[in-house]
Amino acid sequence: MTHARRIRSYAGRRGRGSALTTRRLETLLGAHALPDGPLDRVAVFGRVAPLVLEIGSGHGDAAVAYAVAHPGHDVLAAEVHTTGVARMLATADEAGVSNLRVVVDDGVPLLEDRVPPGTLDALHVFFPDPWPKARHAKRRLVGPGFLDVAHERLATGGVLLIATDDETYAAQALAELGVHGGFDVSTGERPAWRPVAGFEVRARDAGRVVTEVRAARRDRADAAPGRRTR
Ligand SMILES: C[S@@+](CC[C@H](N)C(=O)[O-])C[C@H]1O[C@@H](n2cnc3c(N)ncnc32)[C@H](O)[C@@H]1O
Numbered sequence: 001m002t003h004a005r006r007i008r009s010y011a012g013r014r015g016r017g018s019a020l021t022t023r024r025l026e027t028l029l030g031a032h033a034l035p036d037g038p039l040d041r042v043a044v045f046g047r048v049a050p051l052v053l054e055i056g057s058g059h060g061d062a063a064v065a066y067a068v069a070h071p072g073h074d075v076l077a078a079e080v081h082t083t084g085v086a087r088m089l090a091t092a093d094e095a096g097v098s099n100l101r102v103v104v105d106d107g108v109p110l111l112e113d114r115v116p117p118g119t120l121d122a123l124h125v126f127f128p129d130p131w132p133k134a135r136h137a138k139r140r141l142v143g144p145g146f147l148d149v150a151h152e153r154l155a156t157g158g159v160l161l162i163a164t165d166d167e168t169y170a171a172q173a174l175a176e177l178g179v180h181g182g183f184d185v186s187t188g189e190r191p192a193w194r195p196v197a198g199f200e201v202r203a204r205d206a207g208r209v210v211t212e213v214r215a216a217r218r219d220r221a222d223a224a225p226g227r228r229t230r
Contacts, residue, residue, distance in 0.1 A: 007138060007139055009131075009141035010056070010081075010129055012081070017082045017083045017086065018083070021086040024086035025089070028092075028093050032089055032100060032101055032102045033101065033102060033103075033104075034103050039076075039115055044101060045101070049074050051073070051074050051120055051121055052070075052123070053075075053077075053110070053120055053123050053124070053153075054075070054076070054078070054107075054123075054125070054126070055110075055123070055125055056078070056079060056107065056125060056127075056129070057088060058079060058084045058127075059198055060077060060085070060087060060088020062124065062194050062198070064088060064091045066124070066193055066194070067099050073121070074099045074101075076101050076102075076110070077102050078103040078106070078110050079103075080105060080106055085102055085104050088102065089102065117152050118153070118156070119155065120155060120158050122159050125141060125142060126161070126194070126200070127200060128140065128142065128169070129141070130164065130165075131169075137172070142162060143176060147176055156218070157216055158217050159216045159217070160183065160216075161191065161212070161214055161215075162211075162212075163190075163194075163200070163210055163212050163213070164213075165211075167209070170213065173213055177213070182217060185214070185216075187213055188212055189214050
């Protein structure tokens with residue numbers, strides 16, 4: 001399926017980063033880079049295990065923590081900014097994780113074009129760029145097109161986890177999920193494995209409330225009457 005739009009949900013340029021970033025990428029990316037092309041889980045991980053994709057993994061604290069806490073699962077982390085990826089690689093290297101692969105690119109085409117339908121046990125979106133101005137709202141990662149693709153790529157019962165400290169983003173995501181109708185949605189459940197790091201620290205320091213959204217994919221046949229499953 002082709003996403004209805006290829007609007008960038010991220011800000012800024014990718015840049016080349018510092019000498020430290022370059023060195024980390026040169027020495028560590030090779031072992032953790034996801035090869036190009038359609039996802040071949042056996043070729044990449046040497047097994048078919050529960051699979052999680054995080055889009056916008058930043059410095060990688062959540063992705064690495066998940067990989068460490070779930071050695072029987074495999075993790076893909078997509079992040080466009082090389083400095084964040086380099087830090088994630090360094091943390092992963094220190095933790096000695098073997099079940100994490102990294103894509104230094106937009107995670108949306110990865111989800112759309114390379115992850116087969118019904119594959120993901122979880123899709124993680126933690127503190128996505130908020131795009132608070134009304135004229136930028138279309139750049140928010142979580143929107144109708146994204147939910148369509150997420151629903152299709154998740155396995156039945158697979159979960160989309162979203163955390164945001166932007167009230168309007170949370171409200172929009174919950175409204176879109178309600179309209180979609182293909183998910184069982186709940187809020188308030190903070191994953192115990194996720195460290196308080198990255199943008200969550202900033203949110204807490206600023207006294208902002210974090211909304212945790214959990215949306216479990218259900219099959220179309222299970223969709224609640226009167227709701228629309230696209
Ligand atoms: C506000 S930061 C949050 C980072 C991290 N999840 C955290 O909680 O600290 C959002 C990150 O998402 C990345 N991002 C946004 N859209 C993306 C996309 N489509 N593919 C990959 N990365 C994306 C941005 O580059 C940025 O690093």
